[in-house]
Amino acid sequence: MLPSPEFPCDGIGHNPxxxxxxxxxxxKGDAFRDLVVVFGNVLVEGHVCGDLSVTLGDVRIASGASxxxxxxxxxxxxTIEPGASVGQELVLVGGTLDAPADFRPGREQIVVGVPLLGTGLRQSVPYITRGLLLGRLIVPDIGWVWGVVAVLFFVQLLLNLLFPRATAASATIIAERPLSTFMAGVLVLVLTGPVVALLAVTVIGIAVLPVLFGGLLIAWIVGKVAVNRWIGTRLFEQDDMESRVESTRSFVIGFVVITITYMIPLLGVVVWGLSGVLGLGAATLAFVRGYRRENPPAVRAPRETPPVPPPPVPPSPFEAAALGATPALAEGAGAGDADLSMHRSTLGDTYTMPPPAFAGAVPPAAHASDFSLDPRALLAYPRASFGERAAAFALDVLLVGMLTAMSSLRDxxxxxxxxxxxxxxxxxxxKATTLGGIICQLRVVRVDGAPLRFVDVLVRGLVGVFSIATFGLGALWIxxxxxxxxWHDKVSGTVVVRVPKHYPLP
Known part of the structure; x- marks a missing residue:
């Protein structure tokens, strides 16, 4: 349909x-090529040469307009008045249409959704325009916003009453290390995106995503409660952190302060973001601290060493003279000579001093029969370093890569x-190790010294994928x-030790 000469699309009065x-x-008399309106209403009395898009707003096309x-x-x-026209499609999503019975658009009329959807969207327009666009989370004159605030208050209050130790631990961490806590929250947020992307490309990772998001949500809410308690304790000191009455008082005071800041333009969004990151970091650090307290590191049993016999005492010059030694020999014995042989003429036997042990002497090489195959004996050996484990893993990766390259798999x-x-x-x-581990003299052993079970190694292997998928953060934890x-050692309850050369395989 060509535009009417009264409203030319090209010339003066043409505006996007x-x-x-x-x-x-x-x-009337104005022309627009294209017009897009968001969170506003449109009245067309003139001419729109191109497309007209209205989101979360009403549009009325007057008689004679097009x-x-x-x-x-x-x-x-x-609203389409009699005599108005639409040249191409009419698309209506979650809204209502008021048009004459004989109205027909130039092409198709598409209606998606129900008017109730549009009503719900329209109710959020004042909150968006006078709240989020101004940088505040609470608009005081909108009633349903206070309903949401009341629900959040009772949920957080319930968590504060049911889990006082968890919220108190998080609030204590904020008070002790506020900057470190905030940086921990930032680190969690930064790593969430890459971790989700890496988990989404694997079948196992997709199953882990709901658990990950649920944990982050719980940590966020608990952290919010902790921030409220911390603010309350800063304003009014709390003597007993375990007291439910005092903790509730601190939480209510902090919640009121946070709610007031949410009403202030720009400051509300800033406070919401900072308090959320701080709370997330506090909940994460409190979880790590609680996990370490409930699962303390295993105490390595001291390695038993055979008692060292005392060095032989050389005879005095008088004893040497009684045994028939020469003065020079007696003097050499007093100086600790290496080899001293004396004959007791009175007893008729021979006394030979053992050679002294030198600090630089090399002990004889150990054989496989000298070691115990009991897995508990492995706990006495030193823990393998990160470099040793990385070298063993690199050898295993190289070996598996060569095998897969020589296989008949398509890709x-x-x-x-x-x-x-x-x-x-x-x-x-x-064998409680791999080929790379054998070369680097490494063994995997349970922290309780029990033999490895299949479930132990299976869990260790699956969690190992997650440890490497998180940009190697789980492996760098060593x-x-x-x-x-x-991380996979902690989950499976294992450690990696470095054994001596020629240590036998199980």
């Missing part, structure tokens, strides 16, 4: 338009991770853990 949170009126392109209305009401790279996991699980269960345990 965009409005956010404002109403728009196209006067929209030559497509009319799209989302969450609003479209070996698609099965590399699965083959690597099966390889590790099988060797751990069979560098800071006192027992040099990675």
């Amino acid at each position: 338009g965009f409005r956010l949170g404002q109403d728009q009126v196209v006067r 929209v030559e392109g497509t009319l799209v209305v989302v969450g609003g009401k479209a 070996p790279s698609d099965y590399f991770v699965q083959v690597l996991v099966v390889y590790h699980v099988a060797f751990w269960f069979w 560098l800071r853990d006192p027992e040099r345990q990675s």
Whole structure:
């Protein structure tokens, strides 16, 4: 349909338009090529040469006006007066249409959703325009917002009463280390995106995602409660952190303060973000501290060493003279000579002094028969370092890569991770180590000294995928853990030790 000569699309009076949170009126004699209005109403008395899109607002096309392109209305009401026209499609999403019975758009009329959906969307428009767009979370003159605030208050109050120790531990961490707690929250948020992306590409990871999101949500809510308690204790000191009455008082005071800041433009969004990150970091650090307290590191039994016999005492010059030694020999014996042989003429026997033990002497090489096959004996050996474990893993990866490359699989790279996991699980269960571990003299042993079970090695292998998928953070945990345990070691209850050369395989 060509535009009417009265409203030419090319020439003076032709304007494109965009409005956010404002109403728009196209006067008679005006022309717009395209017009987009969000959170506002539109009245068309003139001419729209292109498309007209109205989101969460009403549109009315007066008699004699026209929209030559497509009319799209989302969450609003479209009113078409007699004599108005729409040149192409009419798309209505979650809204209502008021038009004459003989009205027909130029092409198709598409209606998606029900008017109730549009009504719900329209009710959120004042909150968006006078709340979120101004940087505040609470608009005081909107009634349903206070209903949401009341629900959040009772949920957080219930958590504070049911789990006083958890919230108190998080609040204590904020008071002790506020900057470290905030940085921990930032680290959790930064790592969440890459972890979710890596887990989403694996079948096992997809099953873990709901648990991950649920844990983050719980940590966020508990952290919010802890922030409220911390603010309350800063304003009014709390003597007993375990007291439910005092903790409730601190929580209510902090909640009121936070709620007031949410009403202030721009400051409300800033406080919401900072308090959320701080609370998330506090909940995470409190969980780590509680886990360490409930699962203390295993105490390594001291290695028993055979008692060292005392060095032989050389005879005095008088004893040497009585035994028939020469003065020079007696003098040499007093100086600790290496070899001294004396004959007792009175007893008729020979006394020979043993050679002294030198600090630099090399002990004889140990043989396989000198070691015990009891897994508990492995706990006495030192924990393997990160470099030793990384070298063993690199050898295993190289070996599995060569095997998969020589296999008859169509695309070996698609099965590399699965083959690597099966390889590790099988060797751990069979020999408590891998081929790379044998070369680097490493063994896997349970922290209680019991033999490895299949469920232990299976859990260790599956969690190992997660440890590496998180940019190797689970493996790098060895560098800071006192027992040099990675994430998969902690979950499976195992440690990796370095054994002496020629240590037998089970």
